Amino acid sequence: MSALQQLAVVVVGLAGVFGLLIGSFLNVVVYRVPAGLSVVRPASSCPQCGHEIRGFDNVPVLSWLVLRGACRDCGNRISARYPLVEAATAALFSVVAGMVLARAAGSGTTLVPTIGMLVVLLYLMAITVSLALIDVDTHRLPDKIVLPAYAVLAVLLTATSAASGDWWALVRAGIGMLVLLAVYFALAVAVPGGMGMGDVKLAGVLGLVLAYLGWGPLAVGAFGGFALGAIFAIGLLAARRAKRGSGIPFGPWMLAGAWLGILCGGPLWDAYTGLIGLT
Structure with missing residues (x-):
């Protein structure tokens, strides 16, 4: 694998990681914007018990898997759509990055x-x-x-x-x-x-x-x-x-x-x- 191809792999991987983070934010956008709420404040919390979600419980995809799809405080079920949106956004960002890099390489x-x-x-x-x-x-x-x-x-x-x-x-x-x-x-x-x-x-x-x-x-x-x-x-x-x-x-x-x-x-x-x- 050439140095340029290695760089492309790194960029595609970074785009995927960035997509995970953006996907987590998009979950907030999808829930709050139609409701007329701020996407910045307050911090995310469980809609059942009201406890603010801890930072270590807000890691895209991984936290949902660790918590087995439930709130740490009250056990309320967390929709599987949240990790699916995060994972899908990561995959889509990687695809976009790969496409842009491939076209740039082909066109100079x-x-x-x-x-x-x-x-x-x-x-x-x-x-x-x-x-x-x-x-x-x-x-x-x-x-x-x-x-x-x-x-x-x-x-x-x-x-x-x-x-x-x-x-x-x-x-x-x-x-x-x-x-x-x-x-x-x-x-x-x-x-x-x-x-x-x-x-x-x-x-x-x-x-x-x-x-x-x-x-x-x-x-x-x-x-x-x-x-x-x-x-x-x-x-x-x-x-x-x-x-x-x-x-x-x-x-x-x-x-x-x-x-x-x-x-x-x-x-x-x-x-x-x-x-x-x-x-």
Whole structure:
């Protein structure tokens, strides 16, 4: 294994550890933000007995296993979703880090722009996990998470373009943001109740990142959300788990489609355009 490959393994491992920590915080976000509570204060406590969770009982995944999924003080059961979110976030962060490093190695991208894109996509993954879970739980995409993402991503993408010198990517990101905002807003107006304004606001965030990566990721990511959502809805109808008109949260499918675009949007778009003779 070369020194560069060893470094990549270390970075992917560190991203996983960082994901564990972020996953623990996201559990707090998912519980408190919909309830209108601060994610900073007070410290986490058992909802049954009110005892503050000790630092050594708040180690991601490990503490839940040691405590056998129960509060140390009252024995109240702790949902398995907490360690699952932490472990899943760690795995997803590692996948993102590996993808960014592999693409940088293949394209010859220098260190600073690579770090910039890594930060962008890790941030997007963090809000992906939190928004998907909140939307499933409450059928809401809170402004407290979605709206700040515009400013955060604008700063991060501007810094990445400054490091790489690729200012067209930043212009393209702005175009993608406006396009997806317009499309989703039009759909929300045309089909009242079919799509919420939370979906419209999230569309702009996703358009910003997808278009920064290219027109292919934007096209695949946008279409992928509708395709995955439709497949899921048809599956529920076929299994008689839902009826026509049943409210199904669309945010998770928008996010899944966006990551489909990020992961393989470029090659899929190239294959499609080649198939229909556009290239």
